[in-house]
Amino acid sequence: MKMExxxxxxxxxxxxPNLVKEFGRASLREGTADTAIDVYTQAIQTxxxxxxxxxxxxxxxxxxxxxxxxxxxxxxxxxxxxxxxxGHSHFRLEYIKSITQAQHDFQKLxxxxxxxxxxxxxxxxxxINIATNYDEIFQNNEPQKLDRVNAxxxxxxxxxxxxxxxxxxxxxxxxxxxLKAKDQTHESLAEIERTFRLQTESxxxxxxxxxxxxxxxxxxx
Numbered sequence: 001m002k003m004e005x006x007x008x009x010x011x012x013x014x015x016x017p018n019l020v021k022e023f024g025r026a027s028l029r030e031g032t033a034d035t036a037i038d039v040y041t042q043a044i045q046t047x048x049x050x051x052x053x054x055x056x057x058x059x060x061x062x063x064x065x066x067x068x069x070x071x072x073x074x075x076x077x078x079x080x081x082x083x084x085x086x087g088h089s090h091f092r093l094e095y096i097k098s099i100t101q102a103q104h105d106f107q108k109l110x111x112x113x114x115x116x117x118x119x120x121x122x123x124x125x126x127x128i129n130i131a132t133n134y135d136e137i138f139q140n141n142e143p144q145k146l147d148r149v150n151a152x153x154x155x156x157x158x159x160x161x162x163x164x165x166x167x168x169x170x171x172x173x174x175x176x177x178x179l180k181a182k183d184q185t186h187e188s189l190a191e192i193e194r195t196f197r198l199q200t201e202s203x204x205x206x207x208x209x210x211x212x213x214x215x216x217x218x219x220x221x
Contacts, residue, residue, distance in 0.1 A: 014120060016168075017170055020036055020078070036078045036082055048161070049171050051067050052171050052177055053173070072157075109167050109168060119182070123153070126153065130153065159184055163182060
């Protein structure tokens with residue numbers, strides 16, 4: 001497993017179609033975000049639409065599990081695309097700023113906005129908590145625990161993104177798929193929260209800074 005795959009901060013941000021197009025736009029030349037947009041469009045077609053079209057719970061669960069792994073890889077391609085164009089420091093600032101922008105995209109939904117916003121807030125808080133405790137976990141030689149919570153964070157990222165795409169009309173899906181995706185996402189977050197006690201106060205930029213540094217440094221190794 002690559003070192004960067006152990007890093008929880010790289011799955012904190014939920015990309016919406018709008019956010020993928022707007023990410024770092026003020027600092028990017030026209031057309032330089034095309035790779036990220038193309039990869040995200042590919043992700044919608046290959047990882048989100050098939051799950052939303054599932055005809056049974058069993059088929060949903062099989063497609064869900066496979067799609068999480070595929071989307072995590074495509075998600076990292078999107079991040080690297082922006083890193084290469086923005087540079088490490090600027091990318092980090094844009095990433096943290098976009099966490100708030102994603103919340104604004106969720107608030108524009110007229111359906112189930114409170115449920116989705118709650119899941120997203122928990123997702124961000126959990127990823128901060130994992131990042132804050134990363135050194136302690138690593139020093140205690142618990143790579144299996146870290147591997148597990150990262151897998152859960154990737155699952156919640158995928159689930160929240162799927163819910164947004166369906167609720168916004170970007171991807172068609174029936175009500176039972178929405179409810180199933182919500183339950184799966186809730187369970188992944190609940191397991192994280194059973195593993196770590198959330199801190200009452202966390203500063204987003206401070207908590208994620210070192211974690212981003214590790215991810216960015218790992219790219220060149």
